[in-house]
Amino acid sequence: MTAVRTHTHAQAVDAAVDLFTRQGYEGTTVEEIADAAKVSRATFFRRFRSKEDVVFADHELLLEEVVVMLAATRPDARASEESGHDLGRAWDADVDPYLEVCRAARMVFDHHVGQRETSLARYALLQQVPALRDRELITTHRYERAFTHYLRDTLPPERSASTASIAFAASVVAVHNAILRRWLRTPSLELRPELEEAFADLRRAAVLGTAASPLADDGTPVTRRVVVTVVEGVAGPDEVARAVRDALV
Structure with a gap:
């Protein structure tokens, strides 16, 4: 993934994670990271604002790539590109x-697995430094937000309700993170098929959930109620209808 692992970012991330692992997070200075990454202190601060930032530098580039990839699949972007006009x-x-959101999340998973040593070292580091765990949570939220915005803008009107988009985006991120953590704890496992199956389950649930929620004429979701009633003996249609009507009152 060349767009994500640029040479300078790769050197800086790998150098920082290695130094933090050997010397401790607090015991490592920016100057030491810059020297190890073979960049000047000025260059370091142009690219990364802090030690915390450099640990997640490839995440920032990865998030940018996710946003660009999703934007390219937006129907309005595709139509505009084909026609040459803003439609x-x-x-x-x-x-x-x-499917596109799941494809983007899969790209994130593949990035972690593809950078095995750095991913495993960073995971171990996160267990030791609370500030880095907090930063990871912020990154997770940014992925959720990017996915939610994409779904709101790209799903047809009858399927783009805010709560549904938020729920699907959060589910994809949660499933991705759960399976990724399993891999980080046991990197010998091949979990890509399980990830694919889980994403397929989420997509099916989202489609079925939409089908189960029809819209009224004004475009608002129709709320369905399930009514259970009991009638004595052999009841005819009138008795059944009356019992259901009474239960609805």
């Missing part, structure tokens, strides 16, 4: 936004 908001039945 405004459009819907494209050939684009499955749920």
Whole structure:
């Protein structure tokens, strides 16, 4: 993933994680990281604002790549590119936004697995430094927000309700993180098939959930109620209808 692992960022991340592992987070200075990464102190601060930032430098580039990848699949972007004009908001039945979000999350997973040594060392470091765990939570939230915004803008109107988009985005991130942590704890496991299956389950649930929630004429979701009633003996249609009507009162 060349767009994510640029040479300077790769050197800085690897150098920082290695130094933090050997010397401790508090015991490592910015100057030592810059020297190990073979960049000047000025260059370091142009690219990274702090020691904390350099640990997650590739995450920042990865998030940017995710946003760009999703933006390229937006129907309005595709229509504008094909026609050469800004067509405004459009819907494209050939684009499955749920699938695109899962594809973006898969790219994040593959990045971690592809940078095995750095990912494992960083995971161990996160267990030791609370500030880095807090930063990881912020990064997780940014992925959720990017996925949610994409779904709101890309799903057809009857499927783009805020709560549904938030729920799907959060579910994808939660499943991704749970399976990634399993891999980080036991990197000998091959968990990509499990990730794919989990994402497929989430997509099916999202589609079924949409199908189960019809819209009224004004576009608002119709709330369904399940009513259970009991009638004595052999009841005819009138008695059953009356019992159901009474239960609804």
